[in-house]
Amino acid sequence: xxxxxxxxxxxxxxxxxxxxxxxxxxxxxxxxxxxxxxxxxxxxxxxxxxxxxxxxxxxxxxxxxxxxxxxxxxxxxxxxxxxxxxxxxxxxxxxxxxxxxxxxxxxxxxxxxxxxxxxxxxxxxxxxxxxxxxxxxxxxxxxxxxxxxxxxxxxxxxxxxxxxxxxxxxxxxxxxxxxxxxxxxxxxxxxxxxxxxxxxxxxxxxxxxxxxxxxxxxxxxxxxxxxxxxxxxxxxxxxxxxxxxxxxxxxxxxxxxxxxxxxxxxxxxxxxxxxxxxxxxxxxxxxxxxxxxxxxxxxxxxxxxxxxxxxxxxxxxxxxxxxxxxxxxxxxxxxxxxxxxxxxxxxxxxxxxxxxxxxxx
Numbered sequence: 001x002x003x004x005x006x007x008x009x010x011x012x013x014x015x016x017x018x019x020x021x022x023x024x025x026x027x028x029x030x031x032x033x034x035x036x037x038x039x040x041x042x043x044x045x046x047x048x049x050x051x052x053x054x055x056x057x058x059x060x061x062x063x064x065x066x067x068x069x070x071x072x073x074x075x076x077x078x079x080x081x082x083x084x085x086x087x088x089x090x091x092x093x094x095x096x097x098x099x100x101x102x103x104x105x106x107x108x109x110x111x112x113x114x115x116x117x118x119x120x121x122x123x124x125x126x127x128x129x130x131x132x133x134x135x136x137x138x139x140x141x142x143x144x145x146x147x148x149x150x151x152x153x154x155x156x157x158x159x160x161x162x163x164x165x166x167x168x169x170x171x172x173x174x175x176x177x178x179x180x181x182x183x184x185x186x187x188x189x190x191x192x193x194x195x196x197x198x199x200x201x202x203x204x205x206x207x208x209x210x211x212x213x214x215x216x217x218x219x220x221x222x223x224x225x226x227x228x229x230x231x232x233x234x235x236x237x238x239x240x241x242x243x244x245x246x247x248x249x250x251x252x253x254x255x256x257x258x259x260x261x262x263x264x265x266x267x268x269x270x271x272x273x274x275x276x277x278x279x280x281x282x283x284x285x286x287x288x289x290x291x292x293x294x295x296x297x298x299x300x301x302x303x304x305x306x307x308x309x310x311x312x313x314x315x316x317x318x319x320x321x322x323x324x325x326x327x328x329x330x331x332x333x334x335x336x337x338x339x340x341x342x343x344x345x346x347x348x349x350x351x352x353x354x355x356x357x358x359x360x361x
Contacts, residue, residue, distance in 0.1 A: 003023075003031040003032055005100065005104060006023045006031060006032035006075075006097065007031075007032040007033075007039075009032075009096070009097065009100065010022060010023065010032045010033065010034055011034065013034075013093070014034045017079070017089055019079055019080040019081060019086070019089065020033070020034050020035055020062075020079075020080040021033070021034055021077065021078065021079050021080065021089070021093065022034065022035070022038065022077070022078055023075055023076070023077050023078075023097065024043060024047065024050075024064075024075065024076050024078065025074065025075055026047075026051060026073075026074060026075075027042065027047070028042045028043045028044070028047035029041070029042050030042075030043065031075070043059075043060065044059060044060050046059055047059075047076075050064040050065075050066055050076045051066045051073050051076065053066075054066070056087045056090050056091065058082040059078075061080070061081070061082065062078040062079060062080055062081070062082070062086075063078065063079050063081060063082055063086040063087050063089075063090045064076045064077070064078045064090065065077050065078075065090040065091055065093070065094040066094070067094040067095070067097055067098040067101070068098060068101060075097070075101075076094075077090055077093040077094050077097055078090070079093065110134050110136070110172065111172050111173075111174050113130055113131075113134055113136075114172045114174060114184055114229065115174045115176075115182075117226055117227065117229050117230060118144065118174070118182060118184075118229050118230050118233040119176075119230070119233075120230050124227055127226055127227045128226070128227070131226045136226055138225050138226055139224065139225075140170070140186050140224070141186070141187055141188070141189045141222050141223070141224050142184055142185060142186055142187065142222070142223060142224075142229060142232070143184075143185055143187055143196060143219065143220055143221070143222045143223070143232055144182055144183070144184055144185075144219075144220040144229060144232040144233045144235075144236045145182070145183040145185065145196075145199070145200055145203070145217055145218070145219055145220075145236065146176075146180060146181075146182055146183075146217065146218040146219075146220075146233065146236035146237060146239075146240060147161065147180070147181045147182075147183065147203060147207075147215055147216075147217050148179055148180050148215065148216050148217075148218070148240055149179045149180075149181070149207075149213060149214075149215050150179075150213045150214035150215065151179070151213045152178040152179060153175065153178055153179060153180075153181060156210065157181075157207065157210070158173065158175060158181060160206055160207060160210050161173050161181055161183065161203060161206070161207070164202065164203060164206060165183065165185070167186075170186035171183070171184065171185050171186055172184040182233060182236075183203070184229060185199070187222065189222075189224075191222070193219070193254050193256050193257065196219050196254065197219065197252050197254060200217040200219060200252045201252060203215075203217060204216075204217060204251055204252070214251075215251070216240060216243070216250075216251045216252070216253070217251065217252050217253070218235075218236040218237060218238075218239035218240035218243065218253050218254075218255070219236055219239060219252070219253070219254040219255060219256075220232030220233060220234070220235035220236040220239070220255050221235050221255055221256055235255040236255065238255060238258075238262070238265065239253040239254060239255040239258060240253060241265070242258050242261050242262060242265045243258075244356070245261070245265070245352060245353055245356040246258075246261040246349060246352065246353075247261075260346065260349065261349060264346070264349055264350055264353050265353065267350075269354060272350045272353065272354055273354065275347070275350055276347060276350060276351060276354075279331075279333070279343060279344075279347045280331055280347070281332065285331075285347065285348075285351055287330055288327070288330065288331075292323065292326070292327060293348075295309075295313065295320070295323050295324075296327065296335065296344070296348070298312055298313055299320075299324070299335055300341070300345060304335065304336065304338070304341055306320055306321065306324075306336070324336060331344070
């Protein structure tokens with residue numbers, strides 16, 4: 001908040017009220033006053049009493065009233081005198097300055113601007129103009145991390161994440177909703193995905209150390225310019241949703257590493273259903289029992305190697321060959337053949353995708 005704006009309002013009120021009035025911050029430093037010589041001075045040590053209550057407080061011959069955030073007021077207005085009129089003046093000024101501060105913050109606050117850009121709440125033509133007004137570097141490369149918490153976000157969790165990114169001029173931490181927090185990180189153009197994943201891991205580790213509950217992180221792609229932050233943010237959302245379907249064990253999911261899962265996620269459900277019907281003409285995929293599906297999973301994990309898979313499953317090689325032959329008879333697909341294996345793998349992923357009913361962004 002600009003102290004100059006406070007000073008402008010206070011100066012205009014001077015003649016109307018006919019009393020000394022001013023504004024102090026949490027430390028007790030005068031940031032605006034009708035007596036210009038007092039600006040920068042620190043008042044008495046009891047200033048904490050003013051910010052501790054949601055009411056007027058008489059202190060050193062003046063009436064104080066805190067204003068700003070309801071949970072944690074940042075400023076207090078003071079009016080000369082401790083009479084009823086001073087109390088009224090303080091109350092009126094506190095309401096007025098709080099509303100002016102809110103309007104100013106919404107208009108000029110960088111975090112609010114970033115949030116609106118990410119959520120597509122600002123016209124493309126206004127992004128560049130507003131970015132210049134707020135002195136944003138439009139040539140910087142940035143990436144969006146989306147932290148999703150297992151429980152509603154508390155102030156302490158937001159503060160924990162914010163403390164990991166101290167450069168407030170370049171990096172931004174923004175509340176999206178009660179469980180999602182976005183981190184907009186200014187990065188070097190040459191940074192690699194593995195480095196971004198290490199940073200995401202440090203966020204998760206910090207939250208775990210603070211007992212903030214379980215969290216997962218989605219990482220969008222790197223973008224240059226402010227307007228493309230919405231793209232990176234949506235990619236981070238998609239990464240979380242796709243990861244929830246195909247990589248349930250992962251707590252860090254990067255959009256760039258989604259591979260074929262990203263393509264499946266973008267397909268219409270009707271097309272996926274048609275694909276499954278075409279692949280499994282001889283019999284439904286539901287006809288495969290749990291043991292058979294587990295065998296298929298291990299066969300894929302071991303790169304279609306019969307000997308290695310049988311060893312990992314603790315079964316005879318001939319037993320595995322028998323199971324694979326059974327799958328071929330049921331589905332018409334021989335998993336020992338590379339092309340058939342690819343089709344079957346994609347079909348399993350499509351089935352998993354349809355069963356999950358994912359949210360699309």
